[in-house]
Amino acid sequence: MKRWRRWLLGLLLMAVLPALAGGREPCGSARIFPAAAVNLLVLPYRSSGPELHRASTSTGERLAALIQQEALFSMLKYQSVGATQLYSTPGDRCNVNDIIASVMRGRDAMRPGHGLVLIWGRIYEDGKDIFLQSYLRFLRPGAAATIAVPAVADKDGAPALAFEAAMPAYGVALAPRRLSSQDFAEIEARAARTLVLRPTPDDDAPSRPYASRPDEALSYWVIEQRGDWMKIASQNSGQSGWVRARMDDSAWSLRRLMPELAYLDAVIAYLRLHSDTDAAGARRYLNWMQQGYTQYEKAVGADAAREAQALMLALQGELSWQGMDGGAWNDQAGNAAKLFARARRLIPESAAARNLAAVTEPLLQSEGRLTDTAMADINKGLLGAIALDGSNKLALRNLQKLYLYAQTQQRPGIYDKVQLKERLSLLKHALATDEAN
């Protein structure tokens, strides 16, 4: 089918159905499904290491195809999702930044507030072993990159200042894994066995394979849905049939061997949650988010999952933070502050995590008031963040706001007037020179 006809069909289907689709494109002309609330782009796993041990290109491409297949079926529960497998062409290194830039422009660009998640990785073969490491990055174009943390004056509760903080990261390097080539072949065989089309939504109905080759990516539209059964139409062959979207993970062997896919599912749940304001839906997404992370941690161990866990806690905190009532501290803000503090304890070496906790945890104790104790604790926490990253602009600016407030309110609780003046001069130097660079 010609590409324009495929997209026209897609647009027609999008008009009447929730967006559910899969596709395959070269990295150089990467596209997403603009109507989908969340899009996943699966990049080829690139081989690395000495020439002798380099994985063949086909291993990386086959792995990407398997990930797309598994992720898409896992994502069906979220509705309004699209997954595209990207493949490299000669001379195209599939650069992540270039791909993100390309899907942000043009008529079919990402829509504000919709979510995009990319997964890619490195792969290395040594004898019968395949070593791989996956990376995730996610974003929501048009969404605020930081959260504002309001603080009020201690005496009269009047608005005093607003700190700023960002999540520790919007990407994570997941724990490296080792697969055997036998495992890999088994995964492919199982994927082919489970990816079958049936004429009716019935497990006992006769089946035929959807894909003719194991490395064939799923390119289809969902044209009808009944419960967890989806009727799909292939964009490649035009054939259609019913397939059951798997709601339980036990059937998916790739996820057992690649638990990072469970983490990917958790990130997709987070992105989907942002575009669904229905409370019941939000609870379901949050539940899936927690399930996905728990599966990942169970598989790789707490130490290897530290950064991933900290990010998940911070994201949950961000979701809770959005429940602040008119900027006033409430239970949800308190819950968020506790989650941010837990994230900081997991990754004490992260300046961003420290900044986030430094401007929220002390205010949790004081219910948003800039008491002397809160100011001292915020100062200590922000200095901790700056000790780890002297160029962290958010931490530097937050410290500047704190000192300016102390200076103008004549609150020399943390430093005297002379010290404050000197420290503000240092901050100006650090920020001004940094911003000039």
Next chain:
Amino acid sequence: MNYLIVPLRNANNRGSTRAPSMHRFNYPDGDVRAGDHVALISNLDLHAFIAAAIGARAYERDEFARAHEFLCKASARLGVIKARLASAPASRAQSGVIEELRAYTVELAGAARQRIGSAADSPAAASVRLQDPANPCADARGQP
């Protein structure tokens, strides 16, 4: 798994510090499974020792702002390792050795802060000058 922090071992050999430079771990250890070399890549222990090595080396090269940053990062991570080791009776003694190393990284970060002195000729140096020389990593020093 044995970790040797080479810049610290060199400093041991020169007699400039007695901070422990060799560390031995019997994995799996608490949260650290590290059943093979691949799993070691994302190991907190490895990252802490690398940060300590970079910090110590930067200090030797008079790159004090960089030294301060990495030594504080090492200190923050070593605090987590120390707590992990202290939580199990079998590794409680080893937690003391890690604490020695952590205290040394903070001490060296303080020395880096002092060496920057009053010259804030770069944004990084200005940031370091915000720190208290007696507590150079603020609450990132790695103590619970």
